[in-house]
Amino acid sequence: MVRIIDVAKKANVSTATVSRVLTNSGTVKKETTDKVLEAIESLNYQPNLLARQLRRLETKTILxxxxxITNTFFSKVLRGVEEVANQNGYQVLLGDANNSIEHESGYLNILRQKKADGMILLTANVDAQIVEELASQYPVVLACEYTEGSNIPTVSIDNISSARKATEHLINLGHKRIGHISGPFNSVLGRDRLKGFQQAMAQHCLPVESFLVQEGDFSFESGFNLMLKLLALDRTPTAIFAANDEMAIGAIKAVKSKGLKVPDDVSVVGFDDIKFASIYEPALTTIGQPSFDIGKKAMELLIRLINHDELDKDQYILEDRLIIRDSCKESL
Structure with missing residues (x-):
């Protein structure tokens, strides 16, 4: 087995120099670096990464x-995380909380047991105090979801403003009787997107009747079932703002199941711009989140925390955009 001392002899340098080249740390002349890399290649040297990580108490893994995991919105976020992680020599361990606080809490132990160097939470269901305590001891970043009043570094969009924008699009098309299929009221995203809907309606002096707001769980099934409830009303809404695309697509399916058409009979707006939103018939008008950039930024912040670098600020708000497609039309 080829050892680091064999590479050093071949390149006529010290083992410390070889180590600096391998870890890209310290200043090594380009000529010397080239010699070391040539020796590594010719000897087919495989560095013992595990030993090095143990010495440094590193795992080079983030959680x-x-x-x-079935919500396709997170795939682009994860791709953004992976890109930055790979560029910096980190592996990504994925944990699916399955919308369970117990599962989510269990994953926190991976960090406590030092089986990962840091954690990115794309969910914020666990008690805020527990997460705050964890973040005071280990590198933790929140992305997409957030905890109100937290000092944990967070990357997200402004969900209230985005929901207001989505609702105002329907209002500008002349809709007055607008329903909202919300996310869970116990989630910050559900509450904030409901708040944005309510603000837009209030600003245009439009009433929000309680039965026009139905609490969903971000799933296709809840969008379908809750839309059926709204369609059973004596006076059905002419437009729906759903708090995510999966529920919006479920709502469109429910409209079609009753022999009605979107947008001729009901206009629908979603949220997230998952890939299926542009493929579905009709193509879905939605709020596009910069999901890939959210993942990249979250991983960049986590690396800074792992390296004990100072952050410029705790909260990073990225820009969303309204994507207008075929699922809305002017109210008659």
Whole structure:
């Protein structure tokens, strides 16, 4: 087996120089670096990464916890995380909380047991105090979801403003009787997107009747079932703002199941811009989140925390955009 001392002899340098080249640390002349890399290649040297990590108490692994792996929105976020992680020599361990506080809490132990160097939470269901205590001892970043009043570094969009924008699009098309299929009221995303809906309606002096707001769980099934409830009303809404695309697509399916058409009979707006939103018929008008950039930024912040670098600020708000497609039309 080829050892680091064999590489040093071949390149006529010290083992410390070889180590600096391998870890890209310290200043090594380009000529010397080239010699070392040539020796590594010719000898087919495989560095003992595990031993080095043990010496430094590193795992070169980070944990990303998602609320529900079946929600396709998170795939782009994870790709952003992976890109930055790979560039910096980190592996990504994925944890699916399956919308369970117990599962999510269990993943926190991976960090406590030092089986990962840091954690990115794409869900914020666990008690805020527990997460705060964890973040005071280990590198933790929140992305997509957030905890109100927290000092944990967070990357997200402004969900209230985005929901207001989605609702105002329907209002500008002349809709007055607008329903909202919300996320869970116990989630910050559910509450904030409901708040944005309510703000837009209030600003345009439009009433929000309680039965026009139905609490969903971000799933296709809840969008379908809750839309059926709204369609059973004596006066059905002419437009729906759903708090995510999966529920919006479920709502469209429910409209079609009753022999009605979107947008001719009901206009629908979603949230997230998952890939299926542009493929579905009709193509879904939605709020596009910069999901890939959210993942990249979250991983960049986590690396800074792992390296004990100072952060410029705790909260990073990225820009969303309203994507207008075929699922809305002017109210008659």
């Amino acid at each position: 990303v916890v998602v609320p529900d």
